[in-house]
Amino acid sequence: MLLCALWAQTEEVRVRLYSTNRVEVISLSVDLGNYQLMVGDSVLETGASDEVACQIRASAKGVDLKINSMDYGTFSSLRLHALDTACILCLNPQGAKQRTYEGDVELSALNSTALRIINVVDFETYIAGVVQSEIYGTLPDIFRIQAIISRTWALRNRNKHKSEGFNFCDQVHCQAYLNRCVRPDIMLGTLRSMGETIVDADGKLIETPFHSNSGGQTANSEDVWRAALPYLRSTPDTFSYRMRQSQWTVVIPRDKWLSYFANTHHLNVRNDSVRTKLLGFQQPERQARICGVPLTRVRVDFKLKSTFFDVSEGVDGNVVLSGRGYGHGVGLSQEGTIRMVGLGYSYDSIIRHYYRGSRLQYDDEQTSLYAAGYIAQIEQIIADDMANPSKVRSKKDDWLGMLFRIRNRQLREEEYDEKKAELEKDWNYEFSGTNGTKSPSAAVAVPQKGTPPAEEGEYNW
Ligand SMILES: [Zn+2]
Numbered sequence: 001m002l003l004c005a006l007w008a009q010t011e012e013v014r015v016r017l018y019s020t021n022r023v024e025v026i027s028l029s030v031d032l033g034n035y036q037l038m039v040g041d042s043v044l045e046t047g048a049s050d051e052v053a054c055q056i057r058a059s060a061k062g063v064d065l066k067i068n069s070m071d072y073g074t075f076s077s078l079r080l081h082a083l084d085t086a087c088i089l090c091l092n093p094q095g096a097k098q099r100t101y102e103g104d105v106e107l108s109a110l111n112s113t114a115l116r117i118i119n120v121v122d123f124e125t126y127i128a129g130v131v132q133s134e135i136y137g138t139l140p141d142i143f144r145i146q147a148i149i150s151r152t153w154a155l156r157n158r159n160k161h162k163s164e165g166f167n168f169c170d171q172v173h174c175q176a177y178l179n180r181c182v183r184p185d186i187m188l189g190t191l192r193s194m195g196e197t198i199v200d201a202d203g204k205l206i207e208t209p210f211h212s213n214s215g216g217q218t219a220n221s222e223d224v225w226r227a228a229l230p231y232l233r234s235t236p237d238t239f240s241y242r243m244r245q246s247q248w249t250v251v252i253p254r255d256k257w258l259s260y261f262a263n264t265h266h267l268n269v270r271n272d273s274v275r276t277k278l279l280g281f282q283q284p285e286r287q288a289r290i291c292g293v294p295l296t297r298v299r300v301d302f303k304l305k306s307t308f309f310d311v312s313e314g315v316d317g318n319v320v321l322s323g324r325g326y327g328h329g330v331g332l333s334q335e336g337t338i339r340m341v342g343l344g345y346s347y348d349s350i351i352r353h354y355y356r357g358s359r360l361q362y363d364d365e366q367t368s369l370y371a372a373g374y375i376a377q378i379e380q381i382i383a384d385d386m387a388n389p390s391k392v393r394s395k396k397d398d399w400l401g402m403l404f405r406i407r408n409r410q411l412r413e414e415e416y417d418e419k420k421a422e423l424e425k426d427w428n429y430e431f432s433g434t435n436g437t438k439s440p441s442a443a444v445a446v447p448q449k450g451t452p453p454a455e456e457g458e459y460n461w
Helices: 004-006 122-132 140-156 184-192 254-266 270-277 293-302 334-341 348-356 369-387 396-412 420-422
Strands: 010-018 025-032 035-039 042-047 055-061 062-067 070-075 077-084 088-093 099-102 106-109 114-124 196-199 247-253 309-313 318-324 361-362
Touching: 010 122, 055 106, 055 114, 062 077, 062 106, 070 420, 088 114, 099 114, 106 420, 114 122, 122 184, 140 184, 140 196, 140 348, 184 369, 247 254, 247 361, 254 270, 254 318, 254 396, 270 309, 348 361
Parallel strands: none
Antiparallel strands: 010 114, 025 055, 025 088, 035 042, 035 077, 055 062, 062 070, 077 106, 088 099, 106 114, 196 361, 247 318, 309 318
């Protein structure tokens, strides 16, 4: 019964999905667990996998519902309500990529041709999905750090979309949440960080901006945004060297470069000293402006990866911008973090490196037993994968399915019998039961294909 009590203490959040897509029609099907299709408090249908396959379309009067091609009518809103701990819905919108999510999904019409799709989900499940969407890597501490900064951000900004009836959107405006977490190593990093947040000297949650790569020096917050925050100070960051996004080059016609400053910013580019500065601009250390023009503005107008670049004259009447890093440069560098974890730095020292004068805060109630039971199980899955390299790597579904069975069995206070053992064999791992089997430490790297951080655009796993 312990597991149920612990699930109950975690909070739910509302996240708008496909928030930058116009979705007129969407198909939903159940991948795992049991769902109820609800209209207000009334139940329309109940079903498990393949039994509830609905198609929902925006209309002038609300949403039109079809189940297995049968017309069910028009409703102001619908909710697919998860009946079990482990429930997965597959969302297949017309004109956008298929994704899967855990928890509930609510659908209503934004207007006559667009749906509003909200995922109502356990807070930590949301965080794990964000971590998967926001960073790449192979070591659990990378995910632990991303989980801590994403959790801190979410707790601080939970009212960002309050007036629209949800907490967060699924894009970088809030944090990318482009699928549910399917990787055991990401879930493990997230679980290990349960209850950990970053606070300032006064014990208040800090802003936790991050970017792909600082280029070797992070930026002051006031050089990118307005506020000068004491923990967002420019810092030397050689850990960001020699990574995927460490360097970039852009070639621009000289006339285009100069006329941009003349026309958009009214600089007198015929003046020798102005022209020399524009054509030979150097940043041995990060600057905020070029000839008085904010570099953040230049970055946007020329779609540059960063503001940390030098200018030199190239051949054929071009100028060459030689840049370092990717992103705004404030706060934590993700690739610097990946490198520091690989070099053996502790996760809290990495956080203090990028957020100066901050410290970690532990919520003992949250860290309590909630995570402990699951960490052992998920470590076991990863250890099994490592011990059987020829085996198809487990997905988080294995863990989720196992959890689902443990909880249900405890709920019903049933004995573990042979019949159930048979059922559990269809999962790709040896079921170790709830006897608290101690697993080997899971400071293990699960080899993954690398994908650049999601600064812009979607992630594909
Ligand atoms: Zn948002």
